[in-house]
Amino acid sequence: EAQVTQNPRYLITVTGKKLTVTCSQNMNHEYMSWYRQDPGLGLRQIYYSMNVEVTDKGDVPEGYKVSRKEKRNFPLILESPSPNQTSLYFCATWVSNEQFFGPGTRLTVL
Amino acid sequence: SQQGEEDPQALSIQEGENATMNCSYKTSINNLQWYRQNSGRGLVHLILIRSNEREKHSGRLRVTLDTSKKSSSLLITASRAADTASYFCATAPDYTGANSKLTFGKGITLSVRP
Numbered sequence: 001e002a003q004v005t006q007n008p009r010y011l012i013t014v015t016g017k018k019l020t021v022t023c024s025q026n027m028n029h030e031y032m033s034w035y036r037q038d039p040g041l042g043l044r045q046i047y048y049s050m051n052v053e054v055t056d057k058g059d060v061p062e063g064y065k066v067s068r069k070e071k072r073n074f075p076l077i078l079e080s081p082s083p084n085q086t087s088l089y090f091c092a093t094w095v096s097n098e099q100f101f102g103p104g105t106r107l108t109v110l
Numbered sequence: 111s112q113q114g115e116e117d118p119q120a121l122s123i124q125e126g127e128n129a130t131m132n133c134s135y136k137t138s139i140n141n142l143q144w145y146r147q148n149s150g151r152g153l154v155h156l157i158l159i160r161s162n163e164r165e166k167h168s169g170r171l172r173v174t175l176d177t178s179k180k181s182s183s184l185l186i187t188a189s190r191a192a193d194t195a196s197y198f199c200a201t202a203p204d205y206t207g208a209n210s211k212l213t214f215g216k217g218i219t220l221s222v223r224p
Contacts, residue, residue: 004152035214042198042216043153059213090152097141097202099212101152 002027004102006091012108013081021076021105023091031094032074033058034066036087037104043090049074081109114142114199114215122221129186131218133199134179140202142175144184147196147217156197157184161204189222196220 004025013019025032033048035058045058049068063085065077078085086109091102117132133142141160145153157168159175159182166173172185186193196217203211 033212040216043214045211045213048211058211088150092153094212097143097158098155099143099145099153099200101154103152104150106150 002100004091004093004100006102006105008105009103010106012110014110015082016080019078019081021089021107023074023076023102024072025093026072027093027095027100028071029093029095030071032068033092033094034074034076035090035092036060037090038087046076083109085109114201114213116197116199116215116218118218120219122223123189124223125189125191127189129189129193129220131184131197131220133182133215135201136180138204140204142182143200144173145198145200147198153198191222191224194220194222
């Protein structure tokens, strides 16, 4: 079954404690992306990747890092999380103009 | 900055009625897509319309695109309670690699009463 998986699904952490949200896809897609979703703001793109070792900033990249060492994985790294990064995060892949979304990771930073 | 802006923000209808949702955008696009999101879940792609198309159908969905007005509409016919969800339009800009910069609107909350 084609899918995008994210882990963890829920995370509560404290300010400054580094964390990584993993994203994995089994569709062999080249393109992957991270979004955050906040009430009243819709989805905003954080980073995207066109292929292995190729990443670029989206609209709200501050405070985030990504890596793309292999095609199937695209982890999102928060080196020093802050409360304004409390949000619902989605990983997505896409091919032929259609994006496939993961189930989401709800992050709370206290 | 938001490219797609949906209208209305919320819509409540009776089962069996049609639901019409609108999206306006600001700059030239390669294509416009509609997505659906059930509460707290990931988005699911519904339909895509390219800038050189005016209307597309998929099951109970009909989407139109008016590039002169920079607007699109999504019509769901004969709505069902299971159509209750948030609906987002997303635009891909008009350049190579466009889908890497898909920009989503804020979404429309549709409630279909049984």
